[in-house]
Amino acid sequence: MKLASHNEGADGRLLVVSRDLTQAVPAEAATTLQAALDDWEAVAPALDAQYRALNNGTAAGAAPLDPASLAAVLPRAYQFLDASAFLEHNFILAHAWGIDRRTPADPPLIYQGLSDRFYPPHGDVPFRSTDDGIDFEAEFGVIVDRVPLGTAPAEALGHVRLVLLLNDWSLRAFGPEEMKGGFGFLQAKPPSALSGIAVTPDELGAAWADGRVHLPVTVTRGDTRFGMPHGREMTYGFDRLIAHAAATRDLCAGTVIGSGTVSNADAAAVGSACIAERRGLDTIAGVEPVPFLGFGERVRIEAFDAAGKSVFGLLDHRIARR
Structure with missing residues (x-):
């Protein structure tokens, strides 16, 4: 899967990004990448489910990815x-x-x-x-x-x-x-x-x-x-x-x-x-x-x-x- 951080606050807002980098959706299982890494085994399956849904066009809340809105991942x-x-x-x-x-x-x-x-x-x-x-x-x-x-x-x-x-x-x-x-x-x-x-x-x-x-x-x-x-x-x-x-x-x-x-x-x-x-x-x-x-x-x-x-x-x- 592909992940990014929207430029919000000190730690960003975790996004799941489509394979072609055109779409993104806020992650549901963790609000920041650090939070996801702290509990990866528990969080990763839900992130992956959102990633698969995003790539097949069924992810709720998906929107075009704006590269200018991204913080460092x-x-x-x-x-x-x-x-x-x-x-x-x-x-x-x-x-x-x-x-x-x-x-x-x-x-x-x-x-x-x-x-x-x-x-x-x-x-x-x-x-x-x-x-x-x-x-x-x-x-x-x-x-x-x-x-x-x-x-x-x-x-x-x-x-x-x-x-x-x-x-x-x-x-x-x-x-x-x-x-x-x-x-x-x-x-x-x-x-x-x-x-x-x-x-x-x-x-x-x-x-x-x-x-x-x-x-x-x-x-x-x-x-x-x-x-x-x-x-x-x-x-x-x-x-x-x-x-x-x-x-x-x-x-x-x-x-x-x-x-x-x-x-x-x-x-x-x-x-x-x-x-x-x-x-x-x-x-x-x-x-x-x-x-x-x-x-x-x-x-x-x-x-x-x-x-x-x-x-x-x-x-x-x-x-x-x-």
Whole structure:
């Protein structure tokens, strides 16, 4: 099924959305997505019944879906954990910057990010200065139910309730110093944006396999395609990421886990999902690096299925001066 949150209050109003993203109906079994995640086993059958009714045209109260009325699918969360699960991204930056390459034998890198709010999938995103190195990062993500401490990778995917798309906004001017400090990101990571739509794994069909989203993500900067890297090259699947995060603690229901920047071995051909990686490629090629984002620029991120249909809806943002 496909779920969304209407922009009402701090936590939104949970909606059930049709497969083609054209119709929606208020969920009857839970008023917010967090409430549904807290009691998923009890709530999910009723949500699924509404979803099936919506798709066959018999859902009471159905109305056209207005994408502009949507909040982030989970407007705020108890926890946001963001990984760097595509090692090709590390390989490119390691080559460009002369740093050590990581290997698949290394544990995944995950930081704990800001989660008291997520930007909606559309509209202006405020920043204080272009000197901060404003960048986007197109990622896939999952939302889990409660994951017990010590959950193994083989069990972890059973806790994935929803899959989504996200933009992990980054301020590159702060990243190097914060990473050298070894205490995690703070100023380098403003709020992220979540897609308006999240889908259950079964909705993806063959595109959900091995704990990975086997779909390309299309990134457009202004009117120009910036990249279309594919999710299948994720080095660490979400099973590994969930198990790593839960090694020493429970994960609460509603924890959002991001994949990190989607990146492919042939990035020079398919493009990138963030500016930092493109700048790394420019450095390797010996050309002037592309600039970071300026005020007024527009960034769009979307993932399409094999039939060319949008899966999570469009993330469409404009860089605004605070």
